[in-house]
Amino acid sequence: MFILADDMGYGDMSHTGGKAATPHCDWLAAEGMRFTDAHTSSSVCTPTRYGILTGRYNWRSTLKKGVLSGFKPPLIKEHRLTVADYLKNQGYKTAMIGKWHLGIGWQNLPKGKKVSPRKNLVDHPKAKPGIGKGWNVDFTKPIIGPASFGFDSFWGVGASLDMPPYVYLENDRVLGTPDICNSFNRRPGPATEDFDASLSLIKLAQKSRQFIAQQSADKPFFLYLPLTSPHTPVSPSKKWQGKSSIGPYGDFLMETDWVVGEVLSELQHQGLSENTMVIFTADNGCSPDADIDDLQSKGHFPNAPWRGAKSDIFEGGHRVPFIVRWPAQIKAGSLSDSTICTTDFFATAADATGALSEIPANTAEDSFSFLSELTASGKTQRLTTIHHSSSGYFAIRKGDWKLVLCAHSGGRGFPHIDRDKEAIKDLPLIQLYNMKDDPKEEHNLHDKNPETVHKLITILTKEIKDGRITNGPVQANDGYPPFESDIIERFPELNFTKK
Template identity: 55%
Template sequence: MKSLMKTMLLALFCLVGVVAHAASDKPNIVYILADDLGYGDVQCLNPERGKIATPHLDKLAAQGMTFTDAHTSSSVCTPTRYGVLTGRYNWRTRLQKGVLHGFDAPLIAADRLTVAELLKQHGYTTGCIGKWHLGLGIPKGEPSPTIPSGPISCGFDRFFGIAASLDMPPYAFIENDHFTEPLNTTKAFYKRKGPAVESFEAVDVLPMLTRKSVEFIAEKAESDQPFFLYLPLNSPHTPIVPSKEWEGKSGLGNYGDFVMQTDWSVGQVLAAIDEAGVADNTLVIMTSDNGCSPAARYPDLEAKGHFPSGDFRGMKGDVFDGGHRVPFIVRWPGQVAPGSRSDQIICLTDFIATCADIVGAKLPDNAGEDSVSILPAMLGTDQGPLRESVVHHSFMGFFAIRSGNWKLEFCSHSGGFGDPKPNSAEAKRLPDTQLYNFNEDVTESNNLQAEHPETVARLTKELEQIIANGRSTPGAKQANDTQIKIRK
């Protein structure tokens, strides 16, 4: 009997050891999503036309890989976040243009697999700290309601953050499924007035999110269980409110100061990873949800020599690349070569497929329909293009598709906040289709739609097929949530 008991204990010990070893083989994953940080706002990506110091982002790039052709699925906040967490294009949902607000119903369906749920299935503990902006279904008129939906119902074990953009009520911190304090007053940050907590101030949010993230990393690093931290920052989105110690640092006004503070926040998170002793087994991804906002005051910045979109045309909200081409930096010691660069065309929807590849999982047909693993590019084993195409979507819901060096835009204008604006006199004079060759024209200034009708036809057909199939990756055909029109 004693011999049998010893055998059973030994077997149990070995099993525990195998599980612990398997868990330790999986990297911790920290995904940092800045809010309205332009491609040209990162110094190492825009050395000639960028004037804001970003030492921590520059160091991260030197330690890892920079993707130079990375795109958000939309050129605004909510839709991009949907794509990051689900691997599905945002325009397949009810949200055909614009963004959600703080009290809106959830955009992620209850039965949709998220990257947090996927990682939980594979032994991860998961946390979301920051700006949610995907709908929480918060009951209105109640000071201390239970919040029925949100990160906790989407696979996250822990949430601390804010409901939506920091210029949208409710103005309060949320922990898991409740406000940390009752809504007891009314405030307005930037332009929107609504329910708030009296002690809540916009300027305190970035430092608080940074501190909570550092604490999360320190706590979770003590466990053998791998962790996933999704950190969607509130900055440098409006209200543009750098802390007192950052005011005047950039010499470019509040926006430059806030970008510098955002860089500091990233530095604090990286330092926490180092101090916890888990840097060698932690995959860090740093990116942005769209291009720089017009609220940053482009003319003022450009007059001082700073170009937030770098060499690219457009800004947040636009179908032009300045709206959706974003910084994308990956660090994974021992796996990703330091100081490396990839020119692969990628999309932020690719995150869930990449995570599935890392943990050895296969996504079901009804998940990650527009997600392609970029792990081969990260490891330097890619032999050709990972994607056939990427679909872009503007603030006003206008489409574009990029395939290789060709980009086709289904409008005569920016589709968003830039010039020419939708319905403007200038837009009405221009062709209703734009075609650009990025081999020769990254500034999107020479429309070739008349010279290459065959390319227009080919890319139009490709977009129509992607819409009809309910997916852009191999797999069973899926249904979109609503009818989708290419031309608005």
């Protein structure tokens, strides 16, 4: 079981210093292994989700920066094997319940046809104009979604709860036909009238418990549970409103933790806890939209001591909570400081089923098994980790060293590439940090360690060109990642467009 929180920082849980009570995540950590140096492959969600399901770095896909909207086509190519496909081939029953955000294949109405909303419920002051003109998607037709990428069943939403269309999906169909225009933030679009963002977690918990209750101890299953929280809209249900001391965001964290408790309780009730691997992590760090300054003024540091937040190349953008519980195999209360990445789930799941060697050469190219960490029989074979920001900037980590290939945050944080030009103009082109001595990334050592910079650039170049970081034959990227001219001028080997 893979539970993925949405925009949840390393410091958001009470066992890592958070001020909102998260007893079920704390319980999970107490009974399993907690990784202190776990990273997402990107500092935003669509790319990270791609990496989790494919075991491949997101920037190797056609999406070189940013995220998909709710109407974009699938990012995963039809021929690419996902971890759900792989486990299904191993005899697992596979299900996804929650937020997809990897693109949906919608069918459109005949050219020139549009559906006009019968009601407009949009009242957000920042809502985009022109919302009442209707849409040309035929919501009565089947979709291409999770059920097309290895999942036997799917129930959930196509993208974030603040991205249209505001509908629930089941397998390859929309539940209900959207006929109104609504918005749960500043993005208006088609919606069904019964769609309520504040009820999302309740529904996901119910559907997850129902799925688990249908399983048996002699039939393996895989449940992928990507939650919709605590991403915006920060909308805890009525039961959880006012429960924390730090405001609605804290309430939402507590409700997120409640969902974890619900699925753990159902596993226990069905006698499935002992031999079920449960992973809990997040798709990136806490978002600036959570008003991090306000949370910190209340003693809650959502991204712990790390610099930056969601979208950034700094640690706060991609260092996330990562807990694994598997009572039959993992010693309770274990701690690992090994560097792992969310792309490693594919290989780890294959290893746990005894089928690691059967992964094809063109599959899970950036995935290393950390099963030996879990069972205390060895260490992960991951030597390097490539980080990627929302705006497409790169960093590479090897051991204690992290090389950042930009002078700014790479995302929405300070220094911002456009907003903080005065600050950036006096900064070096690249950043090099010793993460052991300087975990807050405060002291740029690039000028004192040119050999280290050169070694990391050489490794990065090879790992991009090879189309993989695992051993095996060279694979093709879906286009090379673009580097800015000043970086190419300094490191010409990163000019992959040169003939």
